[in-house]
Every structure is written in structure tokens, then in C-alpha cells.
Amino acid sequence: MTLVRTRPGTSSPVERGVPGRIRVISGITVASLALLFVALAAGSSTARDGLQVIGRDAGPQVVATAGLYLALSDMDAQVANVLVMGDGYPREREAATTRYEQQRSVANQALLKAFELSGDNPAERLTVQSVLDGLGRYERLAGQALLLDERSGHAPGPPPEEVVRSYRDATDLMRQVLLPQAYNLTLENGTIVRGTYDEKAFTVPLLRDAVVVAGVVAIGCLLWLQIFLARRFRRVFGPALIAATLATALALVSGVAVLGQDMQALRSAKSDGFDSVLTLAKARAISNSMQGDQSRYLLDEERADTYEHTYLDKSMSVVYFEAGNLDAYHRKVTTGSTDFLGLLGPELGGRQGKAALAAYRDFQATDVEFRRLALGGQTNEAVAERLGPVTTAFTAYDEALLKLAETHQGVFKRAIDAGEGALNTLWLLLPFAIGAIGLLVIAGVRPRLKEYR
Amino acid sequence: MKRVLGMPPAGLLAVLLAVAAVLVTGCGIRDQESILDKDEIVIGVRPDLPLVGFRTPGGGFEGFDVDVARYVAGKLDKEFTFLPTLAADRDDVLVDGRADMVVATYTISQDRKANVSFAGPYHISYQDILVRADETIKNVRDLEGRRICEVTGANAAKRVVEERKVAARVVPFPDYRRCLAALKSNQVDAVTTNDVILAGLAAQDGAGLRLANAQFNEQRSGIGLPKGDVPACEAINRAITDMYQDGTAEKLLKKWFGKSGLDLDTIAVPQFEGCS
Numbered sequence: 001m002t003l004v005r006t007r008p009g010t011s012s013p014v015e016r017g018v019p020g021r022i023r024v025i026s027g028i029t030v031a032s033l034a035l036l037f038v039a040l041a042a043g044s045s046t047a048r049d050g051l052q053v054i055g056r057d058a059g060p061q062v063v064a065t066a067g068l069y070l071a072l073s074d075m076d077a078q079v080a081n082v083l084v085m086g087d088g089y090p091r092e093r094e095a096a097t098t099r100y101e102q103q104r105s106v107a108n109q110a111l112l113k114a115f116e117l118s119g120d121n122p123a124e125r126l127t128v129q130s131v132l133d134g135l136g137r138y139e140r141l142a143g144q145a146l147l148l149d150e151r152s153g154h155a156p157g158p159p160p161e162e163v164v165r166s167y168r169d170a171t172d173l174m175r176q177v178l179l180p181q182a183y184n185l186t187l188e189n190g191t192i193v194r195g196t197y198d199e200k201a202f203t204v205p206l207l208r209d210a211v212v213v214a215g216v217v218a219i220g221c222l223l224w225l226q227i228f229l230a231r232r233f234r235r236v237f238g239p240a241l242i243a244a245t246l247a248t249a250l251a252l253v254s255g256v257a258v259l260g261q262d263m264q265a266l267r268s269a270k271s272d273g274f275d276s277v278l279t280l281a282k283a284r285a286i287s288n289s290m291q292g293d294q295s296r297y298l299l300d301e302e303r304a305d306t307y308e309h310t311y312l313d314k315s316m317s318v319v320y321f322e323a324g325n326l327d328a329y330h331r332k333v334t335t336g337s338t339d340f341l342g343l344l345g346p347e348l349g350g351r352q353g354k355a356a357l358a359a360y361r362d363f364q365a366t367d368v369e370f371r372r373l374a375l376g377g378q379t380n381e382a383v384a385e386r387l388g389p390v391t392t393a394f395t396a397y398d399e400a401l402l403k404l405a406e407t408h409q410g411v412f413k414r415a416i417d418a419g420e421g422a423l424n425t426l427w428l429l430l431p432f433a434i435g436a437i438g439l440l441v442i443a444g445v446r447p448r449l450k451e452y453r
Numbered sequence: 454m455k456r457v458l459g460m461p462p463a464g465l466l467a468v469l470l471a472v473a474a475v476l477v478t479g480c481g482i483r484d485q486e487s488i489l490d491k492d493e494i495v496i497g498v499r500p501d502l503p504l505v506g507f508r509t510p511g512g513g514f515e516g517f518d519v520d521v522a523r524y525v526a527g528k529l530d531k532e533f534t535f536l537p538t539l540a541a542d543r544d545d546v547l548v549d550g551r552a553d554m555v556v557a558t559y560t561i562s563q564d565r566k567a568n569v570s571f572a573g574p575y576h577i578s579y580q581d582i583l584v585r586a587d588e589t590i591k592n593v594r595d596l597e598g599r600r601i602c603e604v605t606g607a608n609a610a611k612r613v614v615e616e617r618k619v620a621a622r623v624v625p626f627p628d629y630r631r632c633l634a635a636l637k638s639n640q641v642d643a644v645t646t647n648d649v650i651l652a653g654l655a656a657q658d659g660a661g662l663r664l665a666n667a668q669f670n671e672q673r674s675g676i677g678l679p680k681g682d683v684p685a686c687e688a689i690n691r692a693i694t695d696m697y698q699d700g701t702a703e704k705l706l707k708k709w710f711g712k713s714g715l716d717l718d719t720i721a722v723p724q725f726e727g728c729s
Contacts, residue, residue: 123691126698176577176721183724184694190727191687275729282727305593305617305669306579312616313671320563325616341563 018232019452025228026445029221033248036214037434040255043207047262048423050200054269055416058189061117066281068110069182071103073288076174078103079142080295083149083167084383088156092387107135114185124188127181134178141170157379164300171296183285190278197270208259215252219245229448241444244437251433258426265419273412276347280405283318283343284398290314291394294367294386298374318343319360333364352407356400363393487684488553494531496522497538497552504653504709506557508537517649517709521575522556524701525676528692544568547677555677558647561726570682571675572689574723580609580670581648585636586661590643593669596621599642602632609646612670633658647672652713664714675726686728697722
């Protein structure tokens with residue numbers, strides 16, 4: 001810029017006249033070309049930064065932390081399952097214990113991944129560390145409860161008081177401290193994505209407009225230079241400068257196209273991909289702790305009301321129907337009304353969504369039966385219902401949600417890949433374009449200047 | 454033509470700058486204003502709940518919610534003033550703009566979300582039962598056939614009878630003060646509502662009433678915001694995360710409820726609702 005402004009002021013007597021003019025016009029042309037490429041570089045690196053944050057940091061972090069939540073929640077549910085089995089289900093007990101171990105290993109891996117992805121975000125790192133510490137304590141408490149339970153050798157149903165008390169310490173730690181922290185980590189990534197997207201949605205179009213302005217000015221300058229040379233030297237064509245003009249136009253058009261494509265990629269990655277992935281991750285997390293509440297309802301009679309209420313509360317946050325108690329909710333959800341709010345409200349539109357809703361209804365229908373048995377004092381049958389039909393229905397529902405999430409994850413990944421692909425091509429060609437246009441301008445101007453030596 | 458050719462570079466620059474200026478100002482308009490854009494905010498707190506949100510004789514405010522409000526406002530770097538806000542006015546002060554934020558044992562619910570937004574929750578509380586010292590009631594089931602007080606306009610007693618389907622005998626009273634008097638004079642057997650409210654009432658009363666620690670019906674107390682203020686909601690959630698990480702939450706809970714009989718063995722970390 002300073003180059004452009006100082007040129008006329010510094011013109012010495014020698015530079016006056018035609019060669020001086022050529023130098024001035026060439027200088028302005030080169031400056032405007034530089035402006036074009038600076039704007040293009042700024043625009044594309046801003047877009048790349050957005051794709052990086054959304055696509056490579058926050059997106060994977062949502063998956064990692066949601067995986068952490070699910071593994072932790074399932075660990076606690078498996079412990080509760082073992083405790084209500086008593087001495088009646090040796091094979092299931094073995095399977096639940098194995099699953100507990102597997103989920104612990106999944107949780108450990110997810111924690112490592114989450115720690116790695118939290119980068120230099122101090123709050124995220126603290127949270128991951130706090131979960132890591134808490135998990136050690138949880139395992140000790142859960143181990144105590146399991147040991148006491150095994151020694152007591154009770155019939156299927158609620159274990160003895162001391163086992164229940166021991167389990168309470170473990171589950172309180174899990175549900176009131178560890179799970180919320182994992183959940184909030186997932187949410188924090190939603191905040192990061194929204195902030196990044198809003199910022200990019202503001203700056204990228206601005207820089208794209210700057211590219212357009214700089215490009216039009218650069219092309220104008222190139223034409224101005226050619227017209228000037230044509231008049232002064234009575235030549236109609238300067239092939240090198242025409243080529244430079246065309247190359248600049250090409251750089252302008254493709255640069256604007258790539259930035260537009262990237263904006264579109266960011267929008268699609270967020271609105272069609274990420275937002276739904278996050279919502280479904282939240283819904284799966286809440287749903288998973290619902291099925292844990294079913295086992296806890298059965299095993300801790302004193303707190304049964306609390307667990308029934310949290311079950312209702314979570315059901316309502318996932319699929320909301322106005323209902324004063326669980327019976328009323330069951331009636332509304334199983335009659336098949338599709339007019340509902342809650343987390344899943346906007347997600348269950350398409351074919352896959354309808355399948356997920358149907359699976360949710362089936363799951364709630366098994367809950368009706370489960371609670372009927374439990375309230376009727378048929379504890380053994382209630383345990384069988386919980387371990388059999390309820391678990392089957394829940395797994396089907398969870399898989400339906402997972403499928404839906406994978407569809408959105410695919411959209412997300414494709415959008416990020418497309419955005420990065422377009423940028424990579426641009427960045428590959430940009431140095432060549434700069435070099436070629438520079439050489440062409442020199443090739444167009446130097447012979448004319450030589451005529452004055 | 455000659456004039457065009459001789460167009461001064463300074464003119465070109467001016468055109469460029471002018472275009473850029475138009476672009477910047479044109480795009481600088483935000484969709485919705487956020488309370489984060491204000492230097493000073495008004496926070497609605499309860500004036501009527503001892504230990505939670507209470508107006509002192511000197512005209513100031515004190516309590517757990519009040520301290521939480523102070524901490525959050527500090528994290529947001531805002532000057533603030535308190536607006537005494539009773540339970541029935543919490544939605545209204547946000548909707549008509551008298552308050553920018555409400556920290557007043559404001560339970561997050563789907564119904565309320567139609568009018569206001571919630572950050573948090575900043576605290577998980579439970580519905581609990583306040584009884585006389587010699588009472589054996591331990592659990593909501595034990596209220597069957599017993600007399601419980603219902604404060605007109607509150608839904609706590611209704612939740613026992615309808616939601617929990619416990620056939621308690623509901624005796625109506627106009628406010629908690631008279632409920633407490635009735636409890637002490639044996640006209641009712643229990644008072645039930647949010648545990649922090651009960652803890653405050655019992656502490657103020659000082660006559661040996663005690664909490665049953667029954668902890669049924671989880672209630673999530675959130676920070677009410679004008680509907681749709683996502684940036685403020687996110688900033689407040691980060692402040693709440695800090696409050697739990699730096700130990701302030703535990704300190705405040707112990708400061709206000711440490712001697713009230715409330716179970717503080719596990720400091721429950723609130724699971725956020727999310728801001729969108």
C-alpha cells in the first residue's frame with residue numbers, strides 16, 4: 001500500500017515521462033495483485049482454521065466424551081444389575097461382570113482421547129483429570145458393594161441393607177459427580193463449535209468480499225496498463241499481459257468459489273452434522289442412565305421414588321409429553337402421538353427417526369410391564385423382565401439412535417473433507433498462480449522499458 | 454480517456470477503503486443482543502428465603518443464591534444490582550426486562566423454557582420433608598395417611614399426592630411461616646418442599662425441627678435468562694464449571710447449609726441443560 005502511495009511523491013526528474021508512468025502503473029498493479037493474494041490467503045486460512053476446530057478438535061471430542069459418558073453410565077448400570085441378580089443368575093452375573101470390565105477399559109481409552117483432544121483448554125483438562133481421579137474411587141466403592149453382595153448370597157431382588165448402602169456411595173459418586181462432568185465436557189464442545197462458527201460466518205464472507213474487490217482492482221490495473229502501453233507503443237496486443245489478466249481472473253473466480261464452498265462446508269458440517277450428532281449424543285447419554293435408574297429402582301427400595309422420578313424426568317427431557325406422573329407419561333408415549341418436544345423432538349423426522357421413535361415407544365412399553373411386576377411384589381419376575389425384554393428393547397432403541405447419529409456423522413465428515421479438499425487444491429495452485437502472474441507482468445512490461453535505455 | 458489513465462492511486466485507495474468500510478459496518482449487526490454486551494446487569498434474587506435469598510434488615514441480600522449470583526457476575530466481569538423477586542414474578546421480570554438474570558431457586562422445566570432460557574443448573578436440590586424432632590418419617594412413603602401442609606400456589610404437596618401417588622392428607626395454609634407454626638403445634642405432621650428452602654426455614658425457626666433427608670423429586674435450580682440469550686448461557690455455564698472446579702461451590706454450600714441438616718457428603722456436580 002505504502003508503495004502505491006509514495007511512488008508519485010518520490011518521482012525524480014529522471015523518472016518523469018513515459019518510463020516513470022509505466023513504473024507507477026506497474027507498481028499499482030503489483031500492489032493490487034499482492035492485495036488480492038493476501039486477502040485470498042487470509043480468507044482461506046481463516047476457513048481452514050474453522051474446519052480444523054470444528055472438524056478435527058470439537059467434532060472428535062464430542063464422540064470421545066459421549067463415549068466416556070456411555071461407558072461410565074453402563075459400568076454403574078452393570079453393577080446395579082449384578083446386585084439385583086442375587087444368586088439366581090450365575091451366567092448373567094458373569095456376563096455383566098465381563099461387560100463392566102470392558103466398559104472400564106473403554107472409559108479409560110475415552111479419557112485418554114479426551115485429554116489429548118482437550119489441548120490447552122485448562123477447564124477441560126481439569127475436568128478430565130477430575131473424572132480420572134473419581135473413577136479410581138468409584139471402582140473401589142463398586143468393588144466393595146460387589147464383594148458384600150457376593151458374600152450375602154441373597155435371592156434375586158433387592159440385596160441386604162449393607163450392600164445397598166455400600167452401592168449408594170458408589171452410584172452417588174458416579175451419577176452426581178463423574179457423569180455430569182463427562183456430559184458437560186460434551187456440551188462444552190457445542191459451545192466451542194458455535195463460537196467458532198459464528199466467528200467464521202462473519203469473517204470468511206468479509207474476506208471473500210475483500211478478495212472480490214482486490215481482484216477487480218487488480219484486473220482493472222492490468223487492463224489500464226495494457227491500454228496505456230497500447231496507446232504509447234502503438235501495439236494492439238501484449239500477449240504476456242493478456243495472459244496475466246486471464247490468470248488473475250481465474251485466481252479471483254476460483255478463490256471466491258473455494259471460499260464460498262468452505263462457508264457452505266462449515267454451515268453444513270455444523271447444522272446438518274454436528275448439531276444433530278451432539279443432540280443425539282446427549283439423548284443417548286440420558287437414555288442410558290434411564291435404564292440404570294430402572295435397576296436402581298429395583299435394588300434400593302428406600303430410594304425407589306427418587307429413581308422413578310429421575311427416570312420420568314429423563315424420559316421427559318428426551319421425548320417430552322406433559323404428564324404429572326409416570327403412568328400419565330406412559331399412556332401418552334405409548335398411544336403413538338408424534339406431537340412432542342424435548343431433545344429428540346427435532347431429530348426424529350425422517351425414516352430413520354421414525355424407526356427410533358418406534359423403538360423408544362417399545363422400550364417405554366417394557367417399562368410399564370417392569371414396574372407393574374415390581375409394584376405387584378413379583379420381584380423375581382421384575383428382575384427377569386429387566387434383564388430380558390427391557391434390555392432387549394433398550395438396546396434396539398439405542399442402536400436406532402446410534403444409526404441416526406452415524407448418518408449425521410457421515411454428513412459432518414463429508415462436509416469437513418470437502419471443505420479441506422477445496423482448500424488444499426487452492427493452496428497447491430496459489431504459489432504457481434502468484435509466480436506465473438508475476439513473471440507475465442514482468443515479461444509484459446520489461447521490453448517496453450528497455451526501449452528507453 | 455486521458456483522465457482515466459491518469460487516475461491518481463490515492464483515489465483508487467480511497468475507493469477500496471470505502472468499499473471495505475461499508476462491508477465491515479454492514480456485517481457488524483448481530484442477530485440478538487446479549488446481556489454480555491451490558492456493563493451493568495440486574496439480578497433477580499429471592500428476598501424471602503433464609504439461607505437461600507434473604508433481604509437483611511439493613512436492606513442488603515444474603516444467602517446461597519445471592520453468593521452464587523455474585524460469583525457469576527464477577528466471572529462475567531459485570532457490575533450488578535439485586536432486584537427482590539418473589540417466586541411468582543420470576544418469569545415476568547425476565548420477559549419484561551426488569552432483570553437480566555434470575556438466581557432464585559428457579560427450577561428448570563420444559564414449560565418455563567417457553568418463556569425464558571436457563572443456564573446451569575448451578576445446584577441440584579431435592580424435594581424433602583421437614584418434621585418434628587421426635588418424628589419417624591424417613592421417606593415419602595411414610596407420609597401415607599399423615600397430614601402435610603400445602604402452601605397455596607406451591608405444587609410440592611400436590612407432587613406427593615399425584616406424582617408419587619402417596620395418599621397423604623393435605624392441609625392448606627397461606628404461607629410457610631404458618632405451615633411451620635402448624636407443624637410445631639401438631640396440626641400437621643410434615644412440611645414438604647425444596648430441601649434448601651426447608652433448611653432455611655428450620656434454621657430461622659431454631660426450634661429443633663429436622664430434615665428427613667428423603668431426597669425424592671430431583672430439582673434442578675437454573676439461572677434464568679432472557680429467552681434465546683445463548684452467549685450469556687454459555688458464559689454462565691463456564692462460570693459455574695469454574696465455581697465447582699475451584700472449590701467455591703463446596704465452600705458456599707457448607708457456609709450456608711453446613712449446619713442445617715442437609716446431606717452434603719457428596720457435592721453433586723450439576724449436569725448442564727445445554728444452551729440451544
